[in-house]
Amino acid sequence: MKDKPKVVYHGSQYLFDVLIPRQAKGQCEAESQIGIYAATTMEETIPFALPFRYYPDEPGGQALP
Numbered sequence: 001m002k003d004k005p006k007v008v009y010h011g012s013q014y015l016f017d018v019l020i021p022r023q024a025k026g027q028c029e030a031e032s033q034i035g036i037y038a039a040t041t042m043e044e045t046i047p048f049a050l051p052f053r054y055y056p057d058e059p060g061g062q063a064l065p
Contacts, residue, residue, distance in 0.1 A: 008038035011048020 010019055019036045026032040027031050 005040045008040060009042045009045045011045035013049055018054065024030050 011017070019038070021034050021036050023034050024032050037045075037048065
């Protein structure tokens with residue numbers, strides 16, 4: 001078994017001290033799990049941090065036109 005990484009990256013525009021697992025809102029049960037997406041490299045999470053994503057429940061979240 002691999003050692004756990006000391007740092008993981010989360011694709012967010014916000015800095016969090018603690019990440020809280022939340023229920024996903026997918027189109028089926030498999031896409032609606034509870035969890036946190038994190039990766040061991042920053043490059044894997046960059047697409048999730050880009051500002052064109054819609055975050056209606058976060059400060060500054062905006063719908064696309």
